[in-house]
Amino acid sequence: MKSHSSALLAEVRSFRQNHPDVRYVDLIALDIPGHFYGKRYPVEMLEKVAAGSPLKLPQNAVLLGVQGGLFKIGDYCFNDGDPDANRRLVPSTLKPVSWESQPLGQMLITSDGTEAPIEFEPREVLAKVLERLHHKGIHPVVAFELEFYLFDKKLADGLPQFARDPLSDDADDQPNLHIERLSRFSEVLDDMAQTAKDQGIDITVITAELGPGQFEINFGHLDDGLRAADWAALFSRSTRGVALKHGYRASFMAKPYLQYPGSGMHVHVSLYDGAGNNLLAAHQQQPLRHAVAGCLELLPHCMPIFSPNHNAFRRLGGTVNAATRASWGFEDRDACVRIPDSDPRNLRIEHRLASADANPYLVLAAILAGLEHGLETQREPFAPLNEDRNSGADFPLEMLEAVRAMRHQPVLRDKLGAEFVDVYCENKRQDHLAFQQEIHAREYRWFL
Template sequence: MSSPLENLAIVGTMPQSVDLILPDINGIARGKRIPIAMLEKVLSNGISLPASIFAADITGDTVEATGLVWECGDADYPCFCLEHMLRPALWRRASAADLMLTMQGPENAGFYGEPRALAKRLIADLAALGFFPQVAFELEFYLLPRPEETAQAAFPSNNGDIQVYGLDSIDAHEQFFSELSAAAATYDLPLEAMVSENAHGQFEVNLHYRRDALRAADDAWALKRLIKGVAGACGYTASFMAKPYPEEAGSGMHVHVSLVDREGHNAFTKQPELLEQALGGMLVTMPEAVALLAPHANSYRRFQVGSYAPTVACWGENNRTAALRIPRSEPEARRIEHRFAGADANPYLVLAAVLGGMLYGFQNRVSAPPAIAGNAYALHKGENVSQIVLPSRWDQALSALSQGQCLAPLLGTPFVKLFSAVKQHEFNKLQNTYHPLEYAWYFERS
């Protein structure tokens, strides 16, 4: 069997450096860059990194309220390599590679603040019940001219019609998609489809499902990094911001999840009550999950009537207006498409929210409300809509998670406190920042 280093050499020149990466709460790559000469030692022995990596907010500030800074002496923990995540950084000018790490906490368990470790634990909880999730991610994003070549956040183009599913739009970005496909093959990412989406410069990339749900989340995280890297190398900027333009489509992260039993059969088809419990659990826990699925201030701009982003906690058969959709499929492919998360979310935390909802449904035998029919945006209370009220603001979502009694216990109190502290810090920082319109409107007129 070939070594990880030999596998790197197969795809090109041996890299000069390797980025050792721990994705943080926001999914941002943090860690160390080492020379290639150090890689064998790291592969054998791991490396130490501070747990305060998971206390960093979106701007890189370390949040003291997490308890991972001064209270513990900014302690290091052992981190070990995920060898299947050792890959060449094909977009870098200097030959380089990426290597994902995982942090080990006390008692040789995954560190509670690591999003990947949280998703892994929930997969194990489902396995203990005899159920094994199969998962696929779909990611929407904008492909834009570089910010330095145009106005900041300028819309890429407003010339011509918006051609949803238009192949000409993909052809117009042929270099990017060609290089993305080649890089994804090198990364062993199972690209299934590329789609022109509902705005100029907006696209969707679909990944084929994995029988290993954690590997599916690894794929999604790696794909986001790859898209950004390839875009930069091709002269673009790729944005996964949930709602970058007020009048244009937002970008979502859709998760397809099916369930396989110990015999390898689709449990949703074999035992329809399990599908109902999974749907019911996801809906009941959705208010607490919103903070994970919509993790930023901008995330909440995406939820608008007629936007293809869900606004009601409901489910439906073959219905894209519902938060949870049962796609048209063969019986062995029966699955739930969870449509709530924004593309700005951390894929590991999205997976944790989805699986946590299913687990809650199974443990409590939750009944799902009736499926909706037609346009979910036009429904009102009493029309087959559950009475579950979803948070519509960032602060409401953080409160729902921190005070939650359904999903929060499954995620664990330590993680919930950590996540809430980081996000509350971001919320406070944003609230204390003056908007330019405050000066334009009030400085001379008040």
């Protein structure tokens, strides 16, 4: 513990030496809906925390709804006195923030690894899954891919407008995959990539996607699942900030346009033993089939995680590469679980169902729980889409049905934690009901 504090203290002191103009550091963590919460600390106070002083924030900050409100969930929020809970600094995440008008730093904090972790904190949920897998000799290697849209900075009557092509000043309203779009938006995209690298994130491929103003960023593969999810969370924050600096809005909203493709979070996962052998490739890839079967069995019960809001369900079906049933296939982008072509060393699954605005810690935890379940039960999956285009299993397509399917699923309650499942499901149910508490203009058109 002492050496851990020494390393953190050295990190903070090095940061202060390299960035003497930074007076404040944002200490941030991801809540259940996938938003950052935290506190802005004077950098000299951060040194004290790194040296071992307590770092406490309200436990219930994790439970905030999409709009920041608190819901009554069991005894939390209104019957527990709103207690503080310990957090700790996440090493190697103290970085400068370049998109603000004033010099600033940021650093991740978490309750995992403290004496009393918050059972429903997303990072803690993933940490417990990874720890269990490591005890079994299973070591995941993970890479995220995130799609997002660029919009004009100004909204029109609350609605997004197409991003303006910086060369022609015309709206970028033509959906395509043309490489020229990367050149036309190179200034903001290059800044996003460089800013991410400054945060310690390994950015690899940048793609102009099918939607107007839509792009995809790929991250490098990591043998640290927590850090991989950290990268996805931090990239979302920095990308929104950089876009505003350049006169755009960046959004990871799942389905901003009904007529154009939605934005997804694709997660590549391979599993290795302690000697570095790919577990999925053993015995003529039989473990791969078992892992896929487990993933697909739990998928219909994980929909509140993969589609965490009303809008995210709009993304499913009706457009290219968006599944409407739990399915799998080799080199098939219509499948929820795709098996990319690769050599045995790099054999992996690509989970394609989650929306880009899903919580990356929870998405990865749910995927790993499914893979683990499959390896344990050793069942065969149903036919891949390559053999039967109608193959697959139904999953819920609206939130309340999805919550019912998740709440009492025994495998999920065991692998993700019963307390987390109860809290998460109630948070999503309450958020959905709160969303319905507004009468939209269409209702007046239809029923007045």
